[in-house]
Amino acid sequence: MLSNAPLAFCVSPLDRAEDIRRDPDALKALETRSDASAIFFLKGDPAICDNGQLLRRPYHLHREAAQMGEPILLGLQEGAPLYVLDLDPDQPTPTGLEFCDTRTASMQLAIAETGILAQARSMIEWRRKHxxxxxxxxxxxxxxxxxxxxxxxxxxxxxxxVDPVAIMLVVKDDWCLLGRQESWPPRMWSALAGFMEPGETIQDGCAREIWEEAGLRTNPETARIIDNQPWPFASSLMIGLIIEAITVDIHIDTHEIEAARWFSKDEVRAMLSGAHSEADIPPKIAIARRLLEVWAD
Ligand SMILES: [Zn+2]
Structure with a gap:
């Protein structure tokens, strides 16, 4: 049941070209190369092809289409420059581009393409707000x-x-705690999560979030980091942990979550195989699912 495959957004084939970025002449030369290509975003969503790839076009043909005239160099892919262009929604869109909702795209694209997607989307969102x-x-x-x-x-x-987020599976013997938010689809349950705050360790932030959301005491010394994942909505780094509970009575903060409850390991195995009668867990791109896989294995 435990998958060793990398999570979405966790693999990138790009060399981020640190040395070239500080050399204006080298950057100018890069832009004129015939093998330079661009990927495209419109309103936060990427243009994709049918073959599991982000749609690429020759950079020099489209440079002017970038919003505010500022293409961003993502890096070098097998030596070839790759840029991202954030298209202006008020201008005509270049013909032949099909845009796809980012979450849907991240489930359809090849794994290495999701790493490029994560970097590109976070960069253009950051630029838009800064x-x-x-x-x-x-x-x-x-x-x-x-x-x-x-x-x-x-x-x-x-x-x-980059905004670090602790996402944690709280466990007690053969039980784990999952919560749900009102805005989620019916049946959906997942691990609790929250943004880290200034001046706290990952383990302490994890214990604090559980106390705030579910009223449970946990032992930060038992917190184990299982995996981590860039999450480009807009630019989080998900830090996935498993932590042991000290108390078991749940007192939820309804401002944060709609419900929380304990699930047995058998129930989690049923959810992983899609066979639970009343509960589902997030899809394979989500680190929450990886935490459940690791714990149930
Ligand atoms: Zn200033």
Whole structure:
């Protein structure tokens, strides 16, 4: 039952070209190469092909289509430059591009393509929200082919943010705790999760979130990091843990979750095989499912 396959978004074939980014002449030469290609996003969703790949086109044909005229260099794929273009929804879309909802795309694309998708989507979302300096309010410009932004007024450098999220399976003997949110599809249950806060360890953040959401005491010293996964909605890093509960009585915070309950290991095995009579768990792209696989194995 336990899968060793990498999770979606966890494999990327790209060399992020750190050395080239600091060399303006080398960057200019990269843009004119005949093997430079681009992938496309419109309103946060990628253009994809039928063959499990992101749609690529020659970069020089489409450079002008980028929103704000700023293509972002993602890196080199087998030596060839790859850019992402975030298309302006108010301008005509280049012909022949089919856009796909990102979550759907991440289940259809080849694994290495999902890594590119994660990087590209997080970068364009970050850029969209950081056109102005958080230090002085001045306008920012792109530098190093998109790897950072620079405030033209005060000189502050801004780097793409990554938001760490602890996602944890709380266990007690042969039972584990799952919760659900009101907005989720009926039957769907998953591991509890929450953003890390400043000044806490992953293990302490994990225990705090469980206390806040479900009113359970856990032992941070038992927290084991099982896996991690970039999650480009918009730019999280999911840190998957299993942690042991000290108490078992549940007191949920209804602002955070709609319900929480204990499931037996037999029930989890049934959910993993799609055979549970009243509960489902997230699809294979989700790290929550990996936590359940590891625990049930
Ligand atoms: Zn500034």
């Amino acid at each position: 056109r102005f300096c958080s230090n002085c309010g001045g306008g920012t410009i792109q530098t190093e082919a998109g790897r950072k932004r620079l405030c033209e007024t005060c000189g502050t450098e801004h780097f793409p943010r």
